[in-house]
Structures are given as structure tokens and as C-alpha cells.
Amino acid sequence: MKLLTGNDLKTGFVTWWTGADWSLHIEDAADVGEQGEAILAAEEGARRVNAPYIIAGEATADGPRPAHIKDRIRALGPTVRPDLTLKPADPAAGDWVI
Amino acid sequence: MYKYDEYDQQMVDARVAEFSDQVRRRLAGEITEDQFKPLRLMNGLYLQLHAYMLRVAVPYGTLDSRQMRMLAHIARKYDRDYGHFTTRQNIQYNWIKLEDAPAILADLASVEMHAIQTSGNCIRNISSDQWAGAAADEITDPRPWAELLRQWSSFHPEFSYLPRKFKIAVIAANEDRAAMRLHDIGIQIVEKDGQHGAAFYVGGGMGRTPMIAPLIKDFVPLDDMLSYAEACLRVYNRYGRRDNIYKARIKILIHELGADEYRRQVEEEFKHVKSLGIDPPKAEFDRIAAQFAPPALDASAPDAIDRSDPDFAVWVDQNVAKHKVSGHAIVNISLKPVGGIPGDASSAQIDLMADLAEQYSHDELRVTHAQNIVLPHVRKADLYAIWQALDAAGLATPNLDLISDIIACPGLDYCSLANARSIPVAQKIATRFSDLGRQKELGELKLKISGCINACGHHHAGHIGILGVDRKGIENYQLLLGGSGAEDVSLGTITGPGFDEDGIVDAIERVTDKYLAERTEGERFVDTFRRVGMAPFKEAIYG
Numbered sequence: 001m002k003l004l005t006g007n008d009l010k011t012g013f014v015t016w017w018t019g020a021d022w023s024l025h026i027e028d029a030a031d032v033g034e035q036g037e038a039i040l041a042a043e044e045g046a047r048r049v050n051a052p053y054i055i056a057g058e059a060t061a062d063g064p065r066p067a068h069i070k071d072r073i074r075a076l077g078p079t080v081r082p083d084l085t086l087k088p089a090d091p092a093a094g095d096w097v098i
Numbered sequence: 099m100y101k102y103d104e105y106d107q108q109m110v111d112a113r114v115a116e117f118s119d120q121v122r123r124r125l126a127g128e129i130t131e132d133q134f135k136p137l138r139l140m141n142g143l144y145l146q147l148h149a150y151m152l153r154v155a156v157p158y159g160t161l162d163s164r165q166m167r168m169l170a171h172i173a174r175k176y177d178r179d180y181g182h183f184t185t186r187q188n189i190q191y192n193w194i195k196l197e198d199a200p201a202i203l204a205d206l207a208s209v210e211m212h213a214i215q216t217s218g219n220c221i222r223n224i225s226s227d228q229w230a231g232a233a234a235d236e237i238t239d240p241r242p243w244a245e246l247l248r249q250w251s252s253f254h255p256e257f258s259y260l261p262r263k264f265k266i267a268v269i270a271a272n273e274d275r276a277a278m279r280l281h282d283i284g285i286q287i288v289e290k291d292g293q294h295g296a297a298f299y300v301g302g303g304m305g306r307t308p309m310i311a312p313l314i315k316d317f318v319p320l321d322d323m324l325s326y327a328e329a330c331l332r333v334y335n336r337y338g339r340r341d342n343i344y345k346a347r348i349k350i351l352i353h354e355l356g357a358d359e360y361r362r363q364v365e366e367e368f369k370h371v372k373s374l375g376i377d378p379p380k381a382e383f384d385r386i387a388a389q390f391a392p393p394a395l396d397a398s399a400p401d402a403i404d405r406s407d408p409d410f411a412v413w414v415d416q417n418v419a420k421h422k423v424s425g426h427a428i429v430n431i432s433l434k435p436v437g438g439i440p441g442d443a444s445s446a447q448i449d450l451m452a453d454l455a456e457q458y459s460h461d462e463l464r465v466t467h468a469q470n471i472v473l474p475h476v477r478k479a480d481l482y483a484i485w486q487a488l489d490a491a492g493l494a495t496p497n498l499d500l501i502s503d504i505i506a507c508p509g510l511d512y513c514s515l516a517n518a519r520s521i522p523v524a525q526k527i528a529t530r531f532s533d534l535g536r537q538k539e540l541g542e543l544k545l546k547i548s549g550c551i552n553a554c555g556h557h558h559a560g561h562i563g564i565l566g567v568d569r570k571g572i573e574n575y576q577l578l579l580g581g582s583g584a585e586d587v588s589l590g591t592i593t594g595p596g597f598d599e600d601g602i603v604d605a606i607e608r609v610t611d612k613y614l615a616e617r618t619e620g621e622r623f624v625d626t627f628r629r630v631g632m633a634p635f636k637e638a639i640y641g
Contacts, residue, residue, distance in 0.1 A: 010125065011195045012149035047127045050145055068571050070510060074147050078511040080439055080521045084178055084193075
């Protein structure tokens with residue numbers, strides 16, 4: 001699967017294309033398939049997200065996951081500060097990242 | 099320390115106003131990211147993995163308690179309650195919101211700070227010896243010269259769009275605590291026939307193609323220093339490789355031209371530049387230098403230290419250095435607790451260090467390129483009170499220059515350029531060697547980790563260096579031995595095939611075990627490596 005990601009203009013936070021909008025949560029990401037470039041171009045025009053790009057992803061039982069380690073770290077937060085990730089209360093939340 | 103005059107303040111305030119409007123236009127959708135990116139980078143605002151990152155300049159690593167408290171305030175109000183001190187003697191905030199950036203820069207300007215020229219192909223923050231003005235071995239305080247270079251390089255119209263970024267360090271002692279020869283220009287203030295002058299080393303650097311700067315001029319009269327620096331930059335600006343980012347640093351130009359030809363061109367350019375009158379009149383330099391006048395220290399203050407508390411004594415032995423004035427000392431605060439993140443400090447810790455500086459160190463602090471903090475002017479009689487306060491705040495780790503005093507870049511946990519994580523490796527090594535007796539047995543051992551070839555973690559200059567690489571999406575770590583950023587400068591050599599995250603920790607243990615087996619009396623790790631060479635270490639690592 002292919003995922004579309006970028007960083008939110010105002011906050012810089014990592015954000016994922018859901019099929020209709022952007023979400024901070026990788027679980028909400030949609031497979032953009034062959035539509036990625038067209039969505040990317042439209043969203044660049046909308047100027048809500050910085051430097052959007054398409055990545056390879058994998059479908060799992062827990063939802064989509066980026067294929068590359070860099071985007072897996074982006075998806076959750078720094079591995080060395082679980083308290084600063086999107087799921088600070090869940091110690092197992094990062095098990096799939098590394 | 100230097101205080102802004104009205105021109106300094108006007109320049110910084112004007113930049114805050116200008117950038118505030120640029121941010122407004124970007125948020126309003128009036129300009130694109132492609133248009134905005136160079137503008138934000140000129141103000142130190144990067145976009146990293148998780149958020150915007152703001153890099154704040156700390157000129158030559160010197161700041162006062164008011165400025166340090168502002169750094170804590172920014173961490174608390176606009177970030178996530180911590181900051182990261184860097185190998186460029188700066189501080190970075192990892193979770194900045196674009197809409198907050200103008201307010202942050204305004205707050206910084208209110209205490210004579212900014213983020214200008216902390217990015218981009220310009221002359222970056224001037225770095226220096228963190229013990230400047232206090233070191234027992236310096237011939238003069240190098241900071242007035244560093245400040246002069248700061249003023250000269252700030253908004254320099256000719257050098258705002260160089261072929262590539264440009265880093266300058268200034269020291270004034272034979273012991274090099276600033277990795278001077280690994281800078282684009284390294285200046286050492288030296289003495290000859292009773293006069294001070296500047297030795298210019300040009301063309302050093304780490305990154306993809308590490309090089310040690312050759313000596314270009316052994317003695318430039320200080321009255322000519324700016325003109326000579328201008329000539330060095332002009333030759334680079336004219337002939338530096340703008341066509342290839344990987345060959346654009348001055349080190350490549352000098353390597354290709356040869357030091358002799360580069361020197362010849364600089365000398366020729368210097369003759370012209372000197373006629374332009376850019377070196378400041380003596381009165382102006384004296385005005386700057388007066389602001390670095392040594393603090394009033396009582397040389398009759400007690401020299402003895404009560405070492406009856408054994409934990410305190412251990413800290414004194416490792417983290418306290420000799421001051422040029424009797425009865426005083428230099429306190430080095432380690433930001434490397436075992437298992438911690440090298441260079442990180444919470445807002446509460448930053449505030450505490452500011453308080454200690456105000457109360458005990460003539461209101462001065464320093465940021466070191468090794469990502470630690472220094473209180474430069476402390477009475478020995480106050481050391482115990484300082485240690486108690488630091489210990490209560492988790493800031494009294496007695497590991498300066500030991501194996502756990504690791505330089506590490508933010509790596510793949512934060513940096514968009516990184517290929518591998520640095521911090522977890524640093525944490526695992528520090529934990530593996532957490533026994534202080536074992537660390538002291540190993541002695542001075544500088545371990546430096548970078549998460550990519552750009553070498554922000556100075557891995558080439560580590561006695562032991564680690565470079566994180568990406569092997570088909572898997573983190574892999576190369577091991578280097580024998581580097582040094584000090585006066586015995588050298589570049590590390592790769593041992594062989596790389597390791598995974600746990601494997602690199604095991605490999606380092608095999609290296610240190612081999613060192614203990616091979617060393618002779620008084621030899622540091624790097625000395626033993628230089629004597630016996632790579633072969634025995636390679637055999638110990640790979641069998």
C-alpha cells in the first residue's frame with residue numbers, strides 16, 4: 001500500500017492523509033494507491049501541509065504501518081522519549097516501530 | 099561578557115519584525131513552502147521529523163543567567179519542557195509551532211539573543227573554548243576576537259550566500275577544547291616576540307569528507323585579523339564549488355587547489371582587502387574587549403577543598419578544572435547522566451544552572467561543544483554547595499571526558515537527515531559502562547556518535563567514533579578508532595564491517611578490554627591505539 005504523509009503547516013506535526021482529510025494518527029491513514037500524486041498536488045495547492053510525500057506502507061491487523069524505519073519513528077514519536085509520543089500511556093505502543 | 103549596543107539590538111529587533119511578517123504571510127497562505135523555507139532557515143527554524151525545530155545561537159557558548167533563564171522559559175512555554183544543547187555550543191528546541199516562532203524570537207531578543215545564521219550557507223555561530231577567560235593555560239581570553247568576528251560576520255552582505263555553510267572557531271590556548279582544526283577556519287591566538295597574533299588554520303571539517311585544517315598563516319597581526327579572514331572567505335566565495343553540494347565546503351577547495359596555492363591567493367587578496375579599512379579602530383576593539391574584563395576574583399580566597407564527603411570528592415576530581423586565579427575553579431556540569439539523552443536539560447535544570455551561575459559564578463555560563471555546561475568562575479569554597487544543588491537535580495554525574503560523557507547527535511529520533519538513531523546507542527553504552535570505577539580505569543576516552551555522514555556527533559574526532567548508517571532500512575553502526583578533536587587532532591579509521599544496535603555495544607567493550615590489555619603506564623586509549631595500530635583491535639573485535 002501507499003501512504004501520503006507530511007507535516008502540518010502550523011504545528012509541524014506529522015500528519016497522514018485519511019482519504020478526505022489529514023490526521024495525526026497513522027491508524028487513520030488511507031491507501032492512496034495510484035492516486036497519490038494527484039492528491040499530493042492538490043494538497044500542496046491547499047497549503048495546509050508542508051512537503052507532502054508518498055511512502056510505502058504495510059497493512060497490518062492494527063492498521064497501516066510505514067515500511068521504512070524513519071517514517072515509523074515519525075508515525076509515533078521519538079523512541080527515546082515514550083512520554084512525548086502520541087501514546088505516552090501505552091508502554092507497548094512503540095513495539096512495532098523498531 | 100558582551101552587551102548589545104543600540105545597533106546590535108536594532109538589527110535583532112528588525113529581524114524579529116521581518117520574520118513575524120513572513121510567518122504571518124505563510125500561515126495566511128500568501129507564500130508557498132518553497133518561498134518560505136529559505137526565510138525560516140535564515141532564522142534557525144528547521145522542519146524536522148516530528149515538528150519544527152528552532153536552533154538558538156549562543157555566541158562562543160557564553161551566556162548569563164538572564165539568558166539561561168530565558169532558554170528555560172522558552173522550553174517551558176513553547177516547547178515540551180526541555181532543550182537540547184548542541185555540538186555547536188547552541189541550543190535546539192524540538193517541538194516548536196510555527197505560529198509561536200515570532201513570539202519566541204521576540205522573547206530571545208529581549209535578552210540579546212537570536213537564531214540568526216544558525217542555518218543556511220553563511221557564517222554560523224562562532225565557537226570557542228568553553229573555559230575562555232578562566233583557563234589556566236590560555237595566553238589571553240579569545241572571546242573579544244570571537245565577538246569581533248561575530249559582528250563582522252553578522253549579515254555580512256558578501257558572505258550571506260556562500261557555496262556552503264561556514265564555521266569558525268577561536269581559541270587562545272595550546273590545549274584545544276574547541277576542535278579548532280576541524281572548522282572551516284580555526285584561529286588560535288598565539289604569542290610571538292611578545293606580541294599576540296592569529297594563527298589561521300583553514301579548510302578543516304568533518305561531514306562526508308573529513309579533513310584536518312592545514313596551517314595557512316602562522317602569525318597574522320591582530321590588527322589584520324578581520325582583513326585576513328575576509329580574504330580567506332573571498333577566495334572561497336569566488337572559487338568554491340557551487341555546482342556540487344558534496345564538494346562545496348572550503349576544505350574541498352583547499353584540497354583541490356593545494357594549501358600553498360590557496361595561501362598565495364589569500365595573500366594576494368589580503369593586500370587588496372587591507373586597503374579597504376575593514377579592521378576596526380583600536381578604540382572599537384577596546385570597547386569590545388572591555389566587556390570581557392575578568393571578573394573581580396579574590397586571589398586570596400581559600401585554596402583548600404573539604405573532601406570529607408566521598409561522593410563530592412569524586413565529582414571534584416573528575417568535573418572540576420583548574421582556574422587561572424588561585425582559590426577558584428571551573429565547574430563542568432555533565433549533561434550525560436547514565437541512561438540519559440546527551441545534551442538534554444529540562445527547564446527546571448536550566449533554571450537551576452542559571453541560579454548557580456548568578457549566585458556562584460559571576461553570572462556566567464558556557465555551553466561546550468561536548469554538550470555540557472560550565473560555570474567558569476567559582477570559588478573553591480562554594481564547590482560543595484554547588485555540588486549539592488547539582489546532585490539534587492541530577493546534574494552531578496562525575497564523568498567528564500570518560501566513556502559515558504558521550505557526544506551524540508539527535509539522530510533518527512529527531513533529525514530528518516539521519517539514517518540511524520544515535521541516542522539509544524549512547525544510552526546503552528553509558529549503561530554498559532555505568533560503573534564509575536570501570537570508567538575511571540579506562541581514563542580519558544572520548545566517544546562520539548553520529549546518526550549520519552553529516553557528522554554532527556563528531557564521530558570522526560572520537561577516540562572511539564560510531565557512525566549510524568541505513569542498510570536497506572535497517573540501522574547499522576560503523577565503528578571508528580583513533581580520532582581526536584583536540585590539539586593532537588586526528589581522524590578515526592573504520593574498523594571493518596558494521597554492527598547492529600546491541601552488537602556495537604559489545605564491540606566497544608571488546609575494544610576497551612583490548613586497550614586495558616595493551617596499554618602501558620599512563621597511556622590513554624588513543625595513545626595506545628596510535629602505538630599499537632588497528633590490527634590488535636580489529637582482531638579483538640572480529641576474531
